[in-house]
Amino acid sequence: MTRKTGKKPSGKDSGRAGARGKGRVPARPGRAGAMGKGAVSAAPGREGVMVGTGNLLVLGSVALDSVKTPFGEVSEVLGGSASFFATAASYFTAVSVIAVVGEDFPERHLDFLRQRDIDLTGLERRQGKTFRWRGEYSKTLDTQLNVFETFRPHVPASHQSPDMLFLANIDPDLQRGVLEQVKRPRLVACDTMNFWIEGKRDALFRLLTEVDVLVINDGEARALGQNSNLVAVSRMILGAGPKTLIIKRGEYGVLMFTGDRVFAVPAFPLEEVKDPTGAGDCFAGGFMGYLARTGKLSEDALRRAVVYGSVMASFAVEAFSLDRLRGLEYKDIEARFGAFKQMTVFEEF
Amino acid sequence: MTRKTGKKPSGKDSGRAGARGKGRVPARPGRAGAMGKGAVSAAPGREGVMVGTGNLLVLGSVALDSVKTPFGEVSEVLGGSASFFATAASYFTAVSVIAVVGEDFPERHLDFLRQRDIDLTGLERRQGKTFRWRGEYSKTLDTQLNVFETFRPHVPASHQSPDMLFLANIDPDLQRGVLEQVKRPRLVACDTMNFWIEGKRDALFRLLTEVDVLVINDGEARALGQNSNLVAVSRMILGAGPKTLIIKRGEYGVLMFTGDRVFAVPAFPLEEVKDPTGAGDCFAGGFMGYLARTGKLSEDALRRAVVYGSVMASFAVEAFSLDRLRGLEYKDIEARFGAFKQMTVFEEF
Structure with missing residues (x-):
């Protein structure tokens, strides 16, 4: 009935010691050692530099998107929260995906993810059609869950000790199911959406008691906190479990x-x-990729991670699907990080 | 027909050498001298410290506001762009007002402005009723222009050499009329609104050729630039005269x-x-007050000025009318400036 796909062609084990990080940040030797035991590994990278790799796992969707915006229209391109998240994170760290696709999912999309050194051991390929999403400028016009509807995420043995875990938007009971299949990671973050906030509020709050970072947009935050004021919302949510609340405000x-x-x-x-x-998923990928890469969870590290997330989101919106990230190099990321600094810095007095 | 009001009870001349700056920033002696000739003066302040004062002039409205928000309701309180601007600016520098009120304008509001050392030599009191505005959470419900309708701003001789000039939202031809009555200031900034953008577009663009800084909100910027993208809008507006465009985005x-x-x-x-x-007017007041105070127009100074403007706006919204600023002290402003720094700072790498 179900079979797995996405075995890495290199046959590397899931410990990811050999992860080479195409276009990934070159590790600074002095920093790789700052990680916890087993949380990072370093090996000569493809480009002959040291690459530090935290072990990051994402649960989410891999989908075929059809999107129309004032700038054009695309049909059945690579989409899904796990695709966006993992691609963005792959610039910083080793990342593995728990998701499902149907029989019709094009091999070229898997090749793209593999080329980014994304571990697809946990990507199931099932009978039926792949999850499809159709939208216009982020507004959903049509959703066909297909194989995603009956998806019961299974975490392969090789992925049961992630350093960090991101639970993308999906039924909160399934998010919790994945959390129960893994050894408690150093950091667990999750996303959700209004459908679950309204329909599975209790399950969502049960999940939140086990989550470190909640990453949602402003509309979702207001719905979850049942308050239009985001400061009031933050107090409520931080009282419900998460130590950190990240609110995405789109162009703001x-x-x-x-x-x-x-x-x-x-x-x-x-x-x-x-x-x-x-x-939003590229934001989360950059955010957690950077944290997994450095292994630090200080306020300073979280802030830099938010900026790296914002950098990845800013690239993502420059083209359809993941197209802007196809030719992106790590130096482009650093350059835009510098531009964020330039854009926000002011002297104290 | 018209008579002037608001002569300063102290009888100080308009050179403002004696401006004492209640609650105003204490000057750092080394900085006061950085101003251009005649642009700043320093004298022992009320609190025994040196006070540096740039010479800032504002054209705008002094009004009676009736406002309803979810937090309460007030009737005929002190309002108007010039009142908000001047009160915010008064924490930083000497400020003079060109505006008009009717016979019914309460003396206690003038007393409040005078207590802030705001020069009211240019405030006309005319026969008729004061400009009234009624709104709900910034949404206009009713406007009664009254004496403001036939206002033809006159700049008294004592105010014809301002160091900096702010032309608040009013007919662009009247804004230009004030510009023509003064010796070219070091910095001219202006605001406008959709009513003029739609109704007097040509006059507005004529004004912009003589303005250094345009301060408008995002809706106005999009209307003026006839483009929803603010980057595209900025290029268009910066090509029309202003060297700097400031776009206010409310809670963002x-x-x-x-x-x-x-x-x-x-x-x-x-x-x-x-x-x-x-x-928005308190933002502009903090922004220009800081610039007039320091006399610097570098990118660094403009950025700090934007933060000081944001600080003043953040206080303004904490209460109705100018009530939050009634008891505000300069150290509160510095503390919130520090909070802005804390809120935005991140380490580069």
Whole structure:
């Protein structure tokens, strides 16, 4: 009935010691050692530099998207939260995917993910059709869950000790099911959406008691907190489990609440936002990829992670699907990180 | 027919050498001297410290506001762009007002402005009723222009050499009329609104050729630039005269475009935004007050000015009318400036 796909052609084990990180950040030797035992590995990279790799696992969707925006239209392109997340994260760290596709899922999309050194051991291929999403400028027009409807995520033995885990938007009971299949990671983050906030509120709050970071957009935050004021919402949510709440505000950037601290970063002003689909998942991928890469969870590290997430989101919206990331190099990421610094810095007095 | 009001009870001349700056920033002796000739003066302040005062002039409205928000309701309180602007600016520098009120304008509001050392030599009191505005959470419900309708601003001789000039939202021909009555200031900034953007577009663009900084909200920017993308809008507007474009985005903060540089600062997250009326004018007052105070117009100074403007706006919305500023002290402003820094800072790598 179900079979697995996406075995890495290199036959590397899941410990990812050999992860080479095409286009991935070159590790600074002094930093790789800052990680916890087993949390990072370093090996000569493809480009002859040291690559540090935290072990990051994502549960989400791999989908075929059809999108129309004022800048054009695409049909059945690579989409899904796990695809966006993993591709963005792959610039920073080793990342593995738990997801499902149907028989019709094109091999070329798997090849793209494999080329980014994304571990697809946990990607099931099942009888039936792949999850399809159709939208216009982020507004959903049609959703065909297909194989995603009966998806019961299974975490392969090789992935049961992730350093960090991201539970993308999916039924909160399934998110919790994955959490129960793994040894408690150093960091667990999750996303959700209004459908679950309204329909499975209790299950969602049960999940939140086990989550470190909640990453949602402002509309979802207001619905979850049942309050239009985001400061009030943050107090409520931080009281429900998460130590950190990240609120994505689209073109207005991101707010991060941690305890009584708040960090705000604007979105990168772009002249053409061709397709916002996946921007939030690319944000989460950059955010957690950076954290897994460094192994640090200090306020400073979280802030830099938010900026790296914003950088990845800013690239994602410059083209349809993951097209902007296809030719992206790590130096482009560092350059835009520098542009974020330039855009936000001011002298104290 | 018309008579002047608001002569300063102290009888000080308009050179403002003696401006004492209640609650105003104490000057750092080394900085006061950085101003151009005649642009700043320093004298022992009320609190025994040196006070540096640039010479800032504002054209705008002094009004009676009736406002309803979810937090309460007030009737015929002190409002108007010039009132908000001047009160915010008065924490930083000497400020003079060109405006008009009717016979019915309460003396206690003038007393409040005078207590802030705001020069009211240019405030006319005319026969008729004062400009009244009624709104709900910044949405206009009713406007009675009254004496404001036939207002023809006259700049008294004592105010014809301002160091900096702010032309608040009013007919662009009247804004230009004031510009023609003064010796070219070091910095001219202006605001406008959709009514003039739609109704007097040519006059507005004529004004813009003589303006250094345009301060408008995002809706106005899109209407003026006839484009929904703010980066595209900034290029168009910066090509029309202003060297700097500041776009106010309410709860999302401020964008400043200067040449090919962009600076973004978030709004201060508040748990209760009691009344947003006047926030934009308090922003402009803090922005120009700081610039007039320091006399610097570098990118660094403009950025700090944007933050000081954001600080003043964040206080303004915490209460109705100018009530939050009644007891505000300069150290409160510095503390919130520090909070803005804390909220936005991140380490580069």
